Every structure is written in C-alpha cells, then in structure tokens.
Amino acid sequence: MAEELKGGSGGTTDIYNVEAAEILANEALLLPISEAAPIYEKLLSTFPTAAKYWKQYVEAYMAVNNDEATKQIFSRCLLNCLQISLWRCYIRFIRKVNEKKGTDGLEETKKAFDFLLSYVGSDIASGPIWMEYITFLKSMPATTVQIESQRMTSVRKVYQKAIVIPTHHVEQLWKEYESFENSVSRALAKGLLSEYQSKFNSAKAVYRERKKYIDDIDWNMLAIPPTGSSKEEQQCMAWKRLIAFEKGNPQRIDATSANRRVTFTYEQCLMYLYHYPDIWYDYATWHAKTGSVDSAVKVFQRALKALPDSELLRYAYAELEESRGAIQSAKKIYESLLANSVNVTSLTHIQFIRFLRRTEGIEAAKKYFLDARKSPSCTYHVFVAYATMAFCLDKDAKMAHSVFEAGLNKFMHEPGYILEYADFLCRLNDDRNVRALFERALSILPPEESVEVWKRFTQFEQTYGDLSSMLKVEQRRKEALSRTAEDGSSALENTLYDVVSRYSFMDLWPCSSKDLDHLAQQEWLAKNMNKVDKPTLQNGSSALEKAPVGLATNNKVSPPSTKVVLPDTSRMVVYDPRQTKDADAFVMGLHIGPEFSAPSSVNSSTSTLALLGAGTGTTQGIDEILKVLSPPLVAFITQLPSVKGPSPDLDVVLSILLQSSIPVGNIGKPASSSQQVLTGPVPSTSDISGSSWSRLNQNGSANRLRRDGQLGKRKDLERQEEDDTTTVQSRPLPQDVFRLRQIRKSRGVSNPQTGSAASGGSAFSWEQSISTD
Numbered sequence: 001m002a003e004e005l006k007g008g009s010g011g012t013t014d015i016y017n018v019e020a021a022e023i024l025a026n027e028a029l030l031l032p033i034s035e036a037a038p039i040y041e042k043l044l045s046t047f048p049t050a051a052k053y054w055k056q057y058v059e060a061y062m063a064v065n066n067d068e069a070t071k072q073i074f075s076r077c078l079l080n081c082l083q084i085s086l087w088r089c090y091i092r093f094i095r096k097v098n099e100k101k102g103t104d105g106l107e108e109t110k111k112a113f114d115f116l117l118s119y120v121g122s123d124i125a126s127g128p129i130w131m132e133y134i135t136f137l138k139s140m141p142a143t144t145v146q147i148e149s150q151r152m153t154s155v156r157k158v159y160q161k162a163i164v165i166p167t168h169h170v171e172q173l174w175k176e177y178e179s180f181e182n183s184v185s186r187a188l189a190k191g192l193l194s195e196y197q198s199k200f201n202s203a204k205a206v207y208r209e210r211k212k213y214i215d216d217i218d219w220n221m222l223a224i225p226p227t228g229s230s231k232e233e234q235q236c237m238a239w240k241r242l243i244a245f246e247k248g249n250p251q252r253i254d255a256t257s258a259n260r261r262v263t264f265t266y267e268q269c270l271m272y273l274y275h276y277p278d279i280w281y282d283y284a285t286w287h288a289k290t291g292s293v294d295s296a297v298k299v300f301q302r303a304l305k306a307l308p309d310s311e312l313l314r315y316a317y318a319e320l321e322e323s324r325g326a327i328q329s330a331k332k333i334y335e336s337l338l339a340n341s342v343n344v345t346s347l348t349h350i351q352f353i354r355f356l357r358r359t360e361g362i363e364a365a366k367k368y369f370l371d372a373r374k375s376p377s378c379t380y381h382v383f384v385a386y387a388t389m390a391f392c393l394d395k396d397a398k399m400a401h402s403v404f405e406a407g408l409n410k411f412m413h414e415p416g417y418i419l420e421y422a423d424f425l426c427r428l429n430d431d432r433n434v435r436a437l438f439e440r441a442l443s444i445l446p447p448e449e450s451v452e453v454w455k456r457f458t459q460f461e462q463t464y465g466d467l468s469s470m471l472k473v474e475q476r477r478k479e480a481l482s483r484t485a486e487d488g489s490s491a492l493e494n495t496l497y498d499v500v501s502r503y504s505f506m507d508l509w510p511c512s513s514k515d516l517d518h519l520a521q522q523e524w525l526a527k528n529m530n531k532v533d534k535p536t537l538q539n540g541s542s543a544l545e546k547a548p549v550g551l552a553t554n555n556k557v558s559p560p561s562t563k564v565v566l567p568d569t570s571r572m573v574v575y576d577p578r579q580t581k582d583a584d585a586f587v588m589g590l591h592i593g594p595e596f597s598a599p600s601s602v603n604s605s606t607s608t609l610a611l612l613g614a615g616t617g618t619t620q621g622i623d624e625i626l627k628v629l630s631p632p633l634v635a636f637i638t639q640l641p642s643v644k645g646p647s648p649d650l651d652v653v654l655s656i657l658l659q660s661s662i663p664v665g666n667i668g669k670p671a672s673s674s675q676q677v678l679t680g681p682v683p684s685t686s687d688i689s690g691s692s693w694s695r696l697n698q699n700g701s702a703n704r705l706r707r708d709g710q711l712g713k714r715k716d717l718e719r720q721e722e723d724d725t726t727t728v729q730s731r732p733l734p735q736d737v738f739r740l741r742q743i744r745k746s747r748g749v750s751n752p753q754t755g756s757a758a759s760g761g762s763a764f765s766w767e768q769s770i771s772t773d
Contacts, residue, residue, distance in 0.1 A: 025053055028056070040060075054081055117130070125167065170204055181193060206251045226275065243265050270283070384417065474498060
C-alpha cells in the first residue's frame with residue numbers, strides 16, 4: 001500500500017493528500033533509516049514546514065548516532081519550524097554531543113541554549129526549556145568565588161527574562177525565582193522581587209488572554225494550499241486573531257521585544273499557512289511599516305520561493321523595491337516574470353511598460369512596446385494601454401492615434417478594442433472618424449458580437465448627432481439585432497421604451513420609477529408574447545422579469561449576450577396557495593386523510609367558515625375540518641359573526657367564546673345528548689353559498705328565542721363548572737377589564753347581552769354595540 005502511495009504521489013494522486021502523508025510517515029517509523037530517508041525527503045519536499053516530520057526524521061538519525069546527518073537536518077529545518085518539540089530535540093542532541101567535552105562542551109551547550117531561547121523563548125510552551133536552562137546553569141561547576149558570582153548573576157538574568165514571558169509555567173518560575181533570591185540574600189531579594197512583581201503580574205494576566213487565542217489553533221495541521229474548507233478558514237482566522245493580539249502589545253513591553261513576539265507569531269503561522277499569499281504579504285508589509293525594509297525583502301524572497309507562481313506577490317515585491325529606490329532589483333523581478341514565456345500575459349507586458357515609463361522614460365517604454373506587440377501573448381489590451389499612456393502622460397495624441405490605427409488591423413474583430421478607440425476619438429472631438437470607425441466595425445462584426453458597439457453608436461449619436469441621425473441609427477440597430485431574435489418583427493417596432501433610452505441622461509429619467517418598471521414589463525411581454533401562457537399572465541406582473549430602475553433602459557439598448565445562459569422566464573409562475581392541494585388543511589395545521597371518519601351529526605360548514613374559506617377559493621378544506629370537530633365546537637363556530645376580511649375582530653371572538661357553552665371538563669369524551677340539544681341544530685351545507693351572508697341575520701327573533709331558552713341551562717352548567725375544581729374556570733381569571741365585563745354580562749350581572757351574531761342587524765352593527773358599551 002505504501003508503494004502505491006509513493007508511486008502515485010507524483011502522478012494523478014494529490015501530492016497534498018494529508019491521509020496518504022500520515023500513512024507514509026507511520027510506515028517510515030518501521031523501516032531502517034537507509035530505507036526511510038527517501039520517504040522523509042519526499043514528505044518534506046511537499047510539507048517543508050511540518051515540524052513533526054522533521055523531528056521524526058532527525059530522531060531516526062540520532063538513534064543510529066549519525067551526528068553529521070543530524071546536524072545537516074537541523075540546519076535545514078530549525079529556522080523555518082519554530083516548534084518547541086523540535087527545538088527540545090535539538091538541545092538534547094547538543095547536550096549529548098558536548099557532554100564529554102568538559103568546559104568547552106559546557107560553553108557550547110550554554111550558547112545553544114541562548115540560541116534556542118532567542119528564537120522560541122517567547123512561545124507559550126517554552127517554560128520547560130527556561131527551567132531546563134536554569135537547572136543547567138546551576139549545575140555548572142564554580143571553582144572560584146568570582147565564577148560563582150558570575151553563575152548566580154547568569155541564573156538571575158535568566159529568571160528575570162523567564163518571569164516576564166506569558167507561558168504555561170510562569171507562576172512556577174516566579175515561585176522558583178522567589179526561592180532563589182531569598183536563598184542568595186534576603187535583603188537584596190526584597191528590592192528585586194518588588195521590582196519584578198508588577199512585571200510578573202502583567203505577564204500572568206496576558207497569559208490568560210493569550211491562551212484563549214492559542215487554544216483555537218490546531219498544532220497538528222499540515223500546510224496545504226487553500227481549499228476553502230471550513231476548518232481551514234477557522235484556522236486562518238484563529239491565526240489572524242492571535243497576530244492582531246500580539247501586534248496590540250497587551251503587555252506594554254518595549255518596542256523591540258514586542259516586535260520580536262510579532263515576528264515569532266508570524267513565523268509560527270507560516271508553518272501552517274505556508275501557501276497563503278495574504279499572510280506572506282501582511283508579514284512583509286508589517287516589517288516595512290516598522291522600519292525594517294531589509295526584513296520585508298527577505299520575507300518576499302521566501303514567499304516567492306514558497307509560491308513561485310504567484311504573480312501578485314511578485315508585483316508587491318517589485319513595488320517595495322521600487323518604492324525604496326532599488327530600481328534594478330525591481331526590474332529583475334519584472335524580467336523574471338517575462339522569462340517564463342508560458343505564463344506571460346498581456347498584463348505582465350502592460351505593467352512592465354508602465355514600470356519602464358516611470359523609471360527609464362518614454363523611449364525605454366516605446367522600445368519594449370515595439371517588441372511586445374510581436375509576442376503571441378500580446379492582446380489588444382497592450383495597444384490600448386500604451387496608446388492611453390502616450391496620450392495621457394506624454395500628451396502625444398499623434399502617437400496614440402498611430403498606435404490605435406496599428407492595432408485596428410489586428411483587432412478589428414474585438415468589440416472591446418473598437419469601443420476604446422471610439423472613446424479616444426471622442427476625446428479628440430473627431431466625430432467624423434468615430435462614425436467611420438463604427439461603420440467599419442459594424443460591417444465586419446457578426447450581429448451577436450456587435451450589441452455593445454451598436455449601443456455605443458446609439459449613445460454617440462444622442463450626444464453628437466441630430467434627431468434624424470439618432471432615429472436612423474436606432475432603426476439600423478433594430479434591423480441588425482432582429483436577425484438574432486426569435487421574433488424579428490416585434491423587435492423592429494418602435495416603443496415608448498425607445499423614447500426613454502433617447503431622453504434619459506446619466507441617472508436622470510423622463511418618467512417615474514413606477515412607469516419605468518411598467519415599461520420594462522411591457523417590453524418583456526412583447527418579446528415573450530408567444531411563450532407566456534394565460535395562467536402566467538393571470539398571476540400578475542410579479543411573474544415578469546422586472547428590470548432595476550437605474551438599468552431599465554439598458555435592457556432595451558443592450559440585450560443579453562448570447563453567451564450568457566439565462567433562465568426561461570416564460571415558465572415563471574407566481575406562488576399561490578390555491579394551487580396547493582389541501583392548502584386549507586395545511587394552514588390550519590391539520591392533516592385530513594381517509595383515516596379520519598367524520599361524525600354523522602356533522603355534515604356541513606357554516607356561512608362564517610365559508611367566508612373564511614373564500615380567501616382560498618374553495619370550501620372543501622373547511623368541510624373536511626368540520627368532520628373531525630366535536631358537535632359543541634361546531635356549534636360555537638356557527639355562532640361566530642360573519643366578518644369580511646382576513647380575520648375577525650379578536651374582542652368579538654373572545655366575547656362569543658365567553659358566552660358559549662363548550663364543555664371544558666370532558667375533553668376527549670363524546671358529547672351527551674343534552675349537550676347536543678343545547679348546541680342546537682347545525683346549518684346545512686347550503687348556507688355556504690353566496691346568499692349565506694344575508695341569511696345570517698334572517699329570523700333574528702327565532703334565534704333570539706333559542707338563545708333565551710339556552711340561557712337557563714347555561715347558568716346551571718356554569719354553576720356546575722364553578723363547583724368542579726378541575727375546570728378551567730377554577731383558574732385565576734386574567735386581569736383584563738374587557739374580559740371581566742364580558743364574563744359579568746354572560747352571567748347576567750350587568751346589562752343584558754347586546755348584539756350577537758344571531759340577533760337582528762348586521763355583523764358590523766354588532767361590533768359597534770360591543771365597542772361602545
């Protein structure tokens with residue numbers, strides 16, 4: 001399996017396959033170093049900042065005591081991989097090599113510790129290294145009092161450096177420092193400890209904040225090119241937050257130490273975001289802003305080594321060199337871009353011409369342009385750029401005109417070039433040559449590619465021509481573009497839309513935005529007259545493709561290009577709940593299906609429900625709902641007033657609800673015969689017809705007698721409910737004046753009931769009686 005991975009990593013298999021890399025690394029652990037070395041080299045050529053692979057590689061050589069190979073590997077990886085585990089492996093190797101060299105070996109080890117701490121001493125996990133270094137210094141032999149004093153001074157300096165760095169072991173280091181100073185001299189310790197107490201407290205506070213940012217970072221992540229995954233984006237943002245935190249200098253230390261920490265954070269970040277050009281650019285520009293331009297140059301050089309195909313980083317690097325006056329260095333960067341003929345683009349030619357014009361003058365730029373125009377990678381953009389530069393910078397209109405004419409023979413088929421040339425001639429007020437250019441180009445360009453040219457020609461005539469020339473060009477434009485339209489006859493007709501395009505200027509329009517939308521819709525209808533079916537037209541104007549106010553006229557003047565895939569707007573239909581099956585049941589939150597069987601006593605809906613269902617255009621859903629409701633609830637619904645509109649008045653519904661005799665203590669049980677008699681008969685389905693609106697208030701006296709007959713039974717039922725502790729009435733009543741008044745009315749405490757839905761008069765008069773009571 002490993003052989004397949006090794007063979008495929010350079011072929012069709014992705015070389016940045018993290019899973020395959022882990023498999024190779026794990027297998028290399030089981031092989032002798034002679035066989036594992038090629039695997040490590042292959043892995044590290046793909047992941048040059050993977051500290052774990054470097055550590056695994058170097059430990060394999062350390063295990064066989066190959067010191068020379070170990071030193072070579074450390075020299076390749078240490079400065080690019082600022083990871084504590086790798087550097088601890090380095091110091092372990094140094095101590096092992098120098099342990100038998102006596103005093104010279106101790107000095108070499110001491111230098112190695114200083115070298116190590118100068119690079120990774122500010123890491124949050126560097127506490128054990130500081131402690132190991134202190135232990136090493138304390139173990140050094142002291143043959144004289146002077147050497148002992150020097151040793152104590154060295155230990156004190158290391159302690160004082162360690163306790164001001166926000167690491168995991170900062171508190172432990174402070175306690176050891178206190179013990180050390182007290183063991184040396186209590187009198188001296190008091191002054192030193194009080195001096196460094198505030199610095200230690202600041203480091204401890206910053207450590208807590210720093211740890212929050214560091215905990216979000218995945219330290220096992222491999223450096224791969226951006227793929228856009230959410231994990232990569234999270235890691236990128238986590239690193240940027242940490243960098244911003246360090247740039248803020250939260251510990252308020254001196255500028256040199258603060259810059260050292262920011263540099264360390266950037267270097268660690270690049271171990272994992274090695275292929276992110278924005279990180280390299282931010283790192284280099286930060287160096288330049290802090291005054292270290294040489295460091296910024298080195299960062300750019302490393303960035304181009306990591307991302308050799310990044311044209312953007314090369315421009316940024318050249319810009320830095322040019323800004324500090326290193327013209328030759330900047331020129332070499334541009335020449336390196338042009339050296340790779342495969343990746344040379346017109347943009348590279350243009351930027352180099354501009355660079356030469358800025359740094360060496362007109363003749364140098366002209367000389368390179370004459371060579372670049374023969375290049376196969378040269379497009380019309382190079383001609384436009386040089387002509388514009390000659391006209392705007394050198395004030396040489398004749399040269400610019402000659403360049404445009406030279407390019408016209410080569411790029412007559414390019415609409416973009418024609419438009420740029422026309423703009424140049426308009427600047428010269430050479431309207432005759434502008435017309436000649438448009439006529440010449442339109443005779444060659446196919447209709448589908450001439451849309452923008454016709455549009456610019458029309459705009460030109462609106463500015464430079466008279467009315468007859470305007471109308472003539474517009475008619476010619478319609479005739480030319482009608483060949484590409486399916487309905488050529490409709491495209492030839494004059495519309496009010498054309499008047500809008502002629503008499504608008506910039507963001508000024510000869511009509512309101514509403515009129516503009518209307519004209520856009522009519523224009524769309526005219527173009528799609530045979531495609532749009534009647535139901536689509538009946539659904540309203542929202543089914544049309546509306547044009548924005550500021551761009552409405554452009555739809556007519558500049559139809560969409562045939563290269564752009566557009567949706568079939570003729571199939572657009574406005575969403576309508578009436579087209580949804582069982583829409584009423586869905587809105588009510590009910591699923592009406594064959595598994596429900598309606599009671600035999602409920603076979604119809606009321607006029608009120610018919611009005612509620614009128615908004616959807618059908619009563620089928622309401623009939624189905626009534627089948628699953630209990631008879632008392634159906635009786636309550638029949639008493640609701642008929643109110644036109646989306647919903648009845650809430651106070652009216654509450655009033656009737658408080659006056660109704662719906663059983664509340666027998667939920668889920670079938671209604672008794674007395675309750676069924678109490679509710680009265682249920683209206684038939686014929687009441688759903690349009691005449692039910694007027695029949696609601698017919699025979700008002702009969703309904704009133706029925707209500708009066710029910711009053712006594714309702715009071716008995718209310719007294720029974722008051723005695724029942726399980727009823728809803730036993731709960732505390734809401735402190736609402738209107739509801740309390742309605743309850744009192746329903747119990748006959750105050751004025752008699754007024755204006756029910758069944759009484760004489762309309763539902764509107766009933767609402768008035770309630771509201772004015």
